[in-house]
Amino acid sequence: MKTTLALSWRLLRGGGRRGMLGTWLTFGAVAISTALLLFAVSANFAFDARADRGAWRNPVPAQTGAVAIEAQRNDYVRDRQITVIDLAALPPEKAAAGVAPAGVAPAGVTPAGVAPAGVAPAGVAPAGVVPAPPGLPRFPAPGEVWLSPALAALAKELPADQLAGRYPKVAGQIGDEGLVHPNELVAVIGHRPDAAAMTAPRSDDWIVGSPPTKIASFAGVASEEAEAYQVLALIATVLMIVPLLVFGGAAARLTVARRDQRLASLRLIGATPGQVAGMTVAEAVIVALAGALTGAILYGVAVPLLSRIQIGGGVWYLSDLWPSPLVLAATLVAVPLLVGMSAVAGLRRVVVSPLGVAKRETPPGLRFFRVLALIAVLAAVPMLSRSTSVGVIAVVIGLAFLCINLVGPWVVALIGRITAGSARRPARLLAGRRLVDDPRSAWRTVSGVALTGFVAGFLGLLSPSAFSSDPGPAQLRVTVLSGSAQDAVTQAKERLSKAGVQATVKAEKKVVVAALGSTADAGVIDRARTALDGLTPGRTPTTESDDQRFGMQMLADVGAGTVVVLSVSFLVAIASSGITAASSVLDRRQTYALLRLAGTPLSVLDQARRAETLIPLTVMGGGAIAVGAFCAMPFMLGSVSVNGLITLAVCVGLGFGGVIGAGALSRPLLRAVTADPAPRPD
Structure with missing residues (x-):
């Protein structure tokens, strides 16, 4: 074995200037293949990481031991989506009994939103203890609002009547573990369990949001949106990996005629088939391993640039695109192994008929x-x-x-x-x-x-x-799921007038329509959104473009x-x-x-x-x-x-x-x- 490796190394080094050019071509091909292969594989794990971080917003309904109520809805600002999570803690004795929420917890009961000392902030909590949502230090108290860093920055940038007025009592910012991506706009709002936002009927359309659900923990499942992206990522990976594998296999056969001639000559002077195969594998694996290591380094250098690719509404955390040690190790083993196997696959003619190779049959x-x-x-x-x-x-x-x-x-x-x-x-x-x-x-x-x-x-x-790229004049629409639509129209007119927004408001069955006119810009639309926020508990005023978002x-x-x-x-x-x-x-x-x-x-x-x-x-x-x-x-x-x-x-x-x-x-x-x-x- 030692002799085979030594001879392979000498033949590799002694191939001359043109022989080394072929070696460098193989090295470059393997490096490119490895870097792109890591990108294709890491993309799947990146989407999985996003799905895991967003799963807490799609909780599994509690069968017993419910400690809180959670609901989700979508809001909008400047044509960007805001994910709003409404939370309410259940009184301990009601949660333990599985009774529907009502009233305020009696005196002496631990206040909602404050977990006892020493209790883990995530996972399944003991009966009556409310866990902290991912990214928050504690469960939000009624009236508190927690914003993602991107939403907090946007609230400071825009006039208060266009965005910040919707979230009057900001308690802090949501950490990375509670966000799908760094640019995500998320608001977590605390409520009392008997608040209208937690008891009013909502649409069960997953694109609009999710209705109030009693939960025992924030262990949830991936959303349908996240699953759709995971499927697309898997298909894209297949479409990328197959050419990469073919390219990697072809890299092992570069300068194959020169190698066949050389190995056929060695067979004719007495080299055994095992020695020929060993030299081929050694030469291919040495070059492939060097190329794979270089490709891994190239991918690491490219990660900061790749993280700026916007998919799903935002860029990526660097940690999402870094391959795990297991994936990296598997790639560095698989690529040289593939190249070695491809090189050996072309040896049949040399082993069986070296004279035919030498004669160029x-x-x-x-x-x-x-x-x-x-x-x-x-x-x-x-x-x-x-x-x-x-x-x-x-x-x-x-x-x-x-x-x-x-x-x-x-x-x-x-x-x-x-x-x-x-x-x-x-x-x-x-x-x-x-x-x-x-x-x-x-x-x-x-x-x-x-x-x-x-x-x-x-x-x-x-x-x-x-x-459709022409949705027509700006109109905000709010569905009235309970109560009188005419009463909602009256309230909408008062709110818009107080905010200084000119609009024609009318009711179309159970939908309040506020026509802002064709000249309304983004600022006017967002001011109207803020004015109409909460008009119907659990529902958000939206335009036609929002519905197609x-x-x-x-x-x-x-x-x-x-x-x-x-x-x-x-x-x-x-x-x-x-x-x-x-x-x-x-x-x-x-x-x-x-x-x-x-x-x-x-x-x-x-x-x-x-x-x-x-x-x-x-x-x-x-x-x-x-x-x-x-x-x-x-x-x-x-x-x-x-x-x-x-x-x-x-x-x-x-x-x-x-x-x-x-x-x-x-x-x-x-x-x-x-x-x-x-x-x-x-």
């Missing part, structure tokens, strides 16, 4: 079972629907993704035979013969962009249509997520094309030199190199886009949006442009390896 053709695997997976796609388990959806999409990579070399070989048979010019003939001779190498050059085409086809077809936020986040996923995919694809193109030139430097010695112009060689990239890219890129669109069809929410088609067109343009540009960067290398056409031993 064409490997046997690829089998049709690759196509059958893709057909089998696509046959399962129509059985999916939006109600299918997200795990099943992720598995099917991932398998379709992998099968495209599996069928790619077979299609490239077929394209090569057609191209060579129909060639009328030398460059096209050379390109076709090269595709037939080594379809796997040709596929590695275009696989990144082809797989990105799958992502673009999938996301392009799923891009939702935009909401969640949908518009989700639409914006899907768009941002699409940009992130496609950016990552294109970064991988273009890097893969550039690295693989340069590596291919190094692998075939002797072939190029012999062709130049035979009189082939350099321009013909360059044209042939471009053709063997663009021809399979056109076919496989278009096919991957079609497969991605087919996989997205069961999840469409309506007609295809214009934005989705534009995104798809931009992706196709960037993909072709990126591959052409990456290939052009390796042209000086082609000129260098053919500068001296005299053949030399490898």
Whole structure:
């Protein structure tokens, strides 16, 4: 073993300037893959952390031992959502008996909101003891208000009659453990258990809020909104990780021809198959481990920048995006292991027929079972629907993704035979013969962009249509769930008049409508919101834009997520094309030199190199886009949006442009390896 490692290290160091260039290309590919892989995996844990921090707002109803009542509603300011949590502590003897709240706790009972000394501020509390909500030092007393730092800063920035007037008795600020993200606007308001805000009926629409619920602790469940983001994050991760795994596997096969020739020579002079495999694994793992460590460092440096990406209404805590030690360790082990396994997978020809490698014999053709695997997976796609388990959806999409990579070399070989048979010019003939001779190498050059085409086809077809951007004149609407709507209209007129807001107020069935006019700016609307706050207990005055806020936020986040996923995919694809193109030139430097010695112009060689990239890219890129669109069809929410088609067109343009540009960067290398056409031993 020691001899094998020593020989591998000497061969790695003694590969010459061009041999070391191939090693550096592998190192760079692994570093990029590791950094992006950590980002893709950490994003899932980041959304999980957000869901956990926000779960206390969606408590599990108490079966016995209720100690408090909790309700949630949404308020708005400057077109931003404020999450309002209404809390009321139950009197100890009523909580223990499970009786509905009424009245004030009798004398001598521990005041609501003050937990006895030594009691833990979270978790399941003893009977009669009210735990502190996450992020608060104690349970809020009736009339107290606790604001998130972002909401507190905004309340100081805006005039009091536009925001601060809604929260007159601020007791402090909410800590990070009670917030989903740093920019979140949250207000926690304490009430008496018999207050109207805690007893009046509310809507059970989860987008609007949640009705009053008796709770025994603040151990809750993830909201439907958080679950939606977790599902989207998982799908995005699958769409990013598969190209990264393919890229990482391809990195192990860079300069594969040079390595095969060298190892075949060692086999012919007596090296055993075990020694050949050991040297290959050692060389690949040494480079991959160095690249993985560098990639982890690159990701750590990029975390502060990544934390500024706004998803779900705000940026991220740095701790959310830092991978846990277990994830980091698993990545640093998995990446070199993948590279080592991929390197060993290419040794079969060297071990079985080293003489064939040395003579540069064409490997046997690829089998049709690759196509059958893709057909089998696509046959399962129509059985999916939006109600299918997200795990099943992720598995099917991932398998379709992998099968495209599996069928790619077979299609490239077929394209090569057609191209060579129909060639009328030398460059096209050379390109076709090269595709037939080594379809796997040709596929590695275009696989990144082809797989990105799958992502673009999938996301392009799923891009939702935009909401109405012209909601009309500003109108605040408040639903009256109990009492007279006309009485509410009278109160609304008085409040708006006192606040100096001109509005036409009327009742439409059980809804109070305050028309502010088309000239009302954001300040006037927020002043009217503040004036109407509390008009209907547990209900918030909203505009039409407010009612669409969640949908518009989700639409914006899907768009941002699409940009992130496609950016990552294109970064991988273009890097893969550039690295693989340069590596291919190094692998075939002797072939190029012999062709130049035979009189082939350099321009013909360059044209042939471009053709063997663009021809399979056109076919496989278009096919991957079609497969991605087919996989997205069961999840469409309506007609295809214009934005989705534009995104798809931009992706196709960037993909072709990126591959052409990456290939052009390796042209000086082609000129260098053919500068001296005299053949030399490898």
